[in-house]
Amino acid sequence: GAVVSQHPSWVICKSGTSVKIECRSLDFQATTMFWYRQFPKQSLMLMATSNEGSKATYEQGVEKDKFLINHASLTLSTLTVTSAHPEDSSFYICSARDRGYGNQPQHFGDGTRLSIL
Amino acid sequence: AQSVTQPDIHITVSEGASLELRCNYSYGATPYLFWYVQSPGQGLQLLLKYFSGDTLVQGIKGFEAEFKRSQSSFNLRKPSVHWSDAAEYFCAVGVYTGNQFYFGTGTSLTVIP
Numbered sequence: 001g002a003v004v005s006q007h008p009s010w011v012i013c014k015s016g017t018s019v020k021i022e023c024r025s026l027d028f029q030a031t032t033m034f035w036y037r038q039f040p041k042q043s044l045m046l047m048a049t050s051n052e053g054s055k056a057t058y059e060q061g062v063e064k065d066k067f068l069i070n071h072a073s074l075t076l077s078t079l080t081v082t083s084a085h086p087e088d089s090s091f092y093i094c095s096a097r098d099r100g101y102g103n104q105p106q107h108f109g110d111g112t113r114l115s116i117l
Numbered sequence: 118a119q120s121v122t123q124p125d126i127h128i129t130v131s132e133g134a135s136l137e138l139r140c141n142y143s144y145g146a147t148p149y150l151f152w153y154v155q156s157p158g159q160g161l162q163l164l165l166k167y168f169s170g171d172t173l174v175q176g177i178k179g180f181e182a183e184f185k186r187s188q189s190s191f192n193l194r195k196p197s198v199h200w201s202d203a204a205e206y207f208c209a210v211g212v213y214t215g216n217q218f219y220f221g222t223g224t225s226l227t228v229i230p
Binding site for chain 1: 159211
């Protein structure tokens, strides 16, 4: 089945550090990937839609300069949290859809727990 | 606007008992419907999906869901719950014209011996 790999699974770093999270589709090509943020015991909040070869589309209220997204290939999207602060601590999850199948489900990575000290 | 409602925030069932998790959606056309499960600290795993055809869909781990257009519902069921089913369950709606999913707020399932 479709597998999405997310790395790292857990990051602990000092305030002011920039953190990069990778999302890879291992056995399919994904023209579109999605980045979500999840607070404890809450649902997923879509942050942005990452489009291969073009700029990401950010949801309202999400700072583009804070959360940099790059989708350089059909199998890789990265989310960089720039100058992270404690309020950025959260669980970040990516997902991807198999290209060519517009009604297919999103396949999710295992998430990255980000803790900013 | 599209929306997904999961009325039950938390459900507790005994192992071996039957389970039904409710999901209602609001969408102008027939949506694509999904159920996902999330174990603590993990990503989401697809349980089942509905696009068209038979309104009763079978998924993994013994789960099934029934689409009822008249009630705008897509409830998830399992005849006999196992302790390993304890997790967070999310209902999601996919719209035809876009990539976006709309997630419900989730239902937390606790299974007691």
